[in-house]
Amino acid sequence: MAEPVASEADDGPRAPDGSPLPDRTLPTFERDVRRMFTHIARGYEWFDHVASLGNDLLWRPRALWELDRFRRAGPVARALDIGCGTGELARLVTHHYGAARVVGADFTRAMLENAASESATRSEREHLGYVRATALKLPFADGSFDLVTNAFVARNLSDLRTAFREVHRVLRPGGVFLTLEITEPSSPFVNRLFHAYFDRVVPWLGSAVGSEGPYRYLPRSLKTLPDPGSFLALLSECGFPRVSARPQSSGIVTTFLAEAGEDSVTRSR
């Protein structure tokens, strides 16, 4: 990866059941996020399908459908999926843009090991590869990609502005950035149902599988994400003049889309 990461010491904040519980106010936050994803890597996909009641299987394909409606003409020959985890979105992107070369990047070794151990189709073997890298300092040259995606990663980043500027740097002008993320439903009724489930049932399910910390962290992490309007404003500030937010499932998740401008504010000469 581009820069050495801190050693994966086995200390740090924990829930009562001993599982990692990252705290954003601590200087060790990034390392603790990595420890948390190391802890849940093995059952990650299975737990995600159960906790989202299967909806996550629809959210990623729908996000790519929204991407196609947003994107202007031009090939997608090179794509990067940041925080690829076990590779669910990276694999979909590989199949969606059959001719593209796709890179999945993640800073948690255990998640990448699970991604690599998935039985790959022929197209995945030929077109998809994985690298260990942090979203805050991407190991790619300026303008390397036509498309950058990420799903359920933004909440975990210590510095969204730095991450967005890095994405802008590695995209070609006119390239598109897609972020799929959990968001607050705007309807008060749906919002109440959502929080009853997300703040209580999901941590309870997590504690049933020895992961109370990660699934207590999940609703906390949502509170630190900017609201959709501020999220789009930050993207614009980071060099993306054309932006859009497309809610799914009554706003429980949102697909944020952003087109990289021609300016070179984040690109080296």
Ligand SMILES: C[S@@+](CC[C@H](N)C(=O)[O-])C[C@H]1O[C@@H](n2cnc3c(N)ncnc32)[C@H](O)[C@@H]1O
């Ligand atoms: C909730 S998982 C999402 C995985 C996958 N994108 C999906 O759709 O299932 C978040 C992933 O982001 C990764 N991640 C979090 N912060 C990161 C960072 N700063 N740099 C790279 N990867 C990061 C974690 O290691 C984890 O694999």
